[in-house]
Amino acid sequence: MDDPDFREFVEVRYPDLLRTAYLLTGSRDAAQDLVHEALLKVMRHWLRVDDPMAYVRRAMVNERNSRWRRRGLRELLTAAIPDRPSPDATDAVVVRDELLAALDRLPNRMRTVLVLRYWEDLSEATVAEAMGCSVGTVKSQAARGLTRLRDVLGRPVHGAATVPNKLVGERG
Known part of the structure; x- marks a missing residue:
């Protein structure tokens, strides 16, 4: 899919989504995976999605819960954080x-x-x-x-x- 509106949404909102996913998962890698999974779901339904941020949040929460249940254990937080502080x-x-x-x-x-x-x-x-x-x-x-x-x-x-x-x- 090469929809310019979707591309703009991802470019503008990706850092916010990544931070939220990091807080939900506690790991940069897991956060990136979570955001990518959610964005794939949004991309498939982009033309029917009224509120993309709400849809992505819901997709992230659902995916996080599914992963957590499948694994039966929680990830450990790391010292690395997505943003580099001054x-x-x-x-x-x-x-x-x-x-x-x-x-x-x-x-x-x-x-x-x-x-x-x-x-x-x-x-x-x-x-x-x-x-x-x-x-x-x-x-x-x-x-x-x-x-x-x-x-x-x-x-x-x-x-x-x-x-x-x-x-x-x-x-x-």
Whole structure:
């Protein structure tokens, strides 16, 4: 397929998709695979897709869940991150690594809710739609996830005010 609209979508959104996939998987290689699988699904249905970002997010969540179930175990987070921080960002890197390690200790569903809700800054309804669950499930998983992160990190975690850009890297 050589649709210029699809090509532009990929060129513009790929870095954001890769960061989200990295947060969902904890590995750069797995994140790239996840994004590529999702983009293949979108490409096949491009002319019928109304909201490509929502479609790609849903495809990434579904693929991540399928892989996680098939393997029966979780990947380990690595020290390598998709973005290279500037030398003066040492504190941010330390905090980011702590957060990624803490996210790795969460169950897959809880981690997915936190990534979509606070990193992607999606509404509870949009997260519920992407995950195929109820808004109540998203709310309870987010609350439990933030409590778990607070316990693991040993300091307050205040949802969107703490989790995105500052801790995980700047979004472009």
